[in-house]
Amino acid sequence: MTDGIVLEKVEIGLGNKSFRFDCALPAGAVTAVTGPSGSGKSTFLNLIAGFETPDKGHIVIAGEDVTDRHPSERPVSLIFQENNLFAHLDLFTNIGLGISPSLRLTADDREAISGALGRVDLRGFEKRMPSTLSGGERQRAAFARALVRRKPVLLLDEPFAALDPGLRLSMANLLLALHRETGNTVLIVTHDPDEVGRLADHAIFIDEGQILLQGPAKEFMTRRDIPAIAEFLSG
Numbered sequence: 001m002t003d004g005i006v007l008e009k010v011e012i013g014l015g016n017k018s019f020r021f022d023c024a025l026p027a028g029a030v031t032a033v034t035g036p037s038g039s040g041k042s043t044f045l046n047l048i049a050g051f052e053t054p055d056k057g058h059i060v061i062a063g064e065d066v067t068d069r070h071p072s073e074r075p076v077s078l079i080f081q082e083n084n085l086f087a088h089l090d091l092f093t094n095i096g097l098g099i100s101p102s103l104r105l106t107a108d109d110r111e112a113i114s115g116a117l118g119r120v121d122l123r124g125f126e127k128r129m130p131s132t133l134s135g136g137e138r139q140r141a142a143f144a145r146a147l148v149r150r151k152p153v154l155l156l157d158e159p160f161a162a163l164d165p166g167l168r169l170s171m172a173n174l175l176l177a178l179h180r181e182t183g184n185t186v187l188i189v190t191h192d193p194d195e196v197g198r199l200a201d202h203a204i205f206i207d208e209g210q211i212l213l214q215g216p217a218k219e220f221m222t223r224r225d226i227p228a229i230a231e232f233l234s235g
């Protein structure tokens with residue numbers, strides 16, 4: 001197993017909370033990040049993305065120590081629950097910014113943008129503004145932007161939480177299809193045990209700022225011996 005993301009004795013204090021993460025997540029796999037509300041799931045993702053800097057320890061992504069690198073210099077793309085798009089820019093521009101912040105786009109880039117829109121079933125949506133899209137369409141556009149960035153790591157913080165259950169299922173299938181095509185390392189924060197079962201190869205459970213359990217998702221789904229995990233799995 002190659003390590004996609006390693007947090008080596010990472011420690012950080014935020015307000016009166018302290019976090020300590022020590023883990024190695026497999027490359028090219030989907031890892032579900034679960035745990036109770038306020039346990040530190042977003043903090044875990046923010047450390048990997050570079051929005052938080054550890055007080056101690058190291059973060060290694062795809063073999064490179066990125067601990068001191070700015071978020072824009074890390075090999076990751078991010079998708080949040082909402083607000084992934086700039087409201088005043090059309091989809092073409094929103095996705096183009098994923099390739100080049102100055103929007104210096106080559107003919108190949110333009111083709112890649114239209115291709116990515118097609119891949120997420122938004123063909124011809126280049127001129128549409130985010131406000132004219134449904135919630136599911138906006139998330140698909142966010143996926144298109146992640147696709148054109150071609151980063152080895154995709155971080156998703158509850159990307160489907162604002163969508164209704166039927167849509168959540170089809171978005172999960174789209175995520176899996178894109179993951180199979182790109183072979184990227186995916187981390188997805190979710191509160192939904194079904195989503196862990198459906199999507200993940202690997203799972204980690206965070207409780208009170210620490211990783212309580214990590215391992216294959218199939219094993220995680222059967223763990224009823226740890227009360228916090230049993231509670232999570234019972235929904």
Ligand SMILES: Nc1ncnc2c1ncn2[C@@H]1O[C@H](COP(=O)(O)OP(=O)(O)OP(=O)(O)O)[C@@H](O)[C@H]1O
Binds near residue numbers: 015040044
């Ligand atoms: N910048 C900060 N300053 C002070 N406290 C913070 C900061 N960032 C996070 N926290 C606190 O750390 C704890 C963990 O927050 P985090 O957002 O990582 O949890 P979470 O597991 O993602 O929660 P949820 O499932 O509710 O989204 C929370 O109690 C939060 O209030």
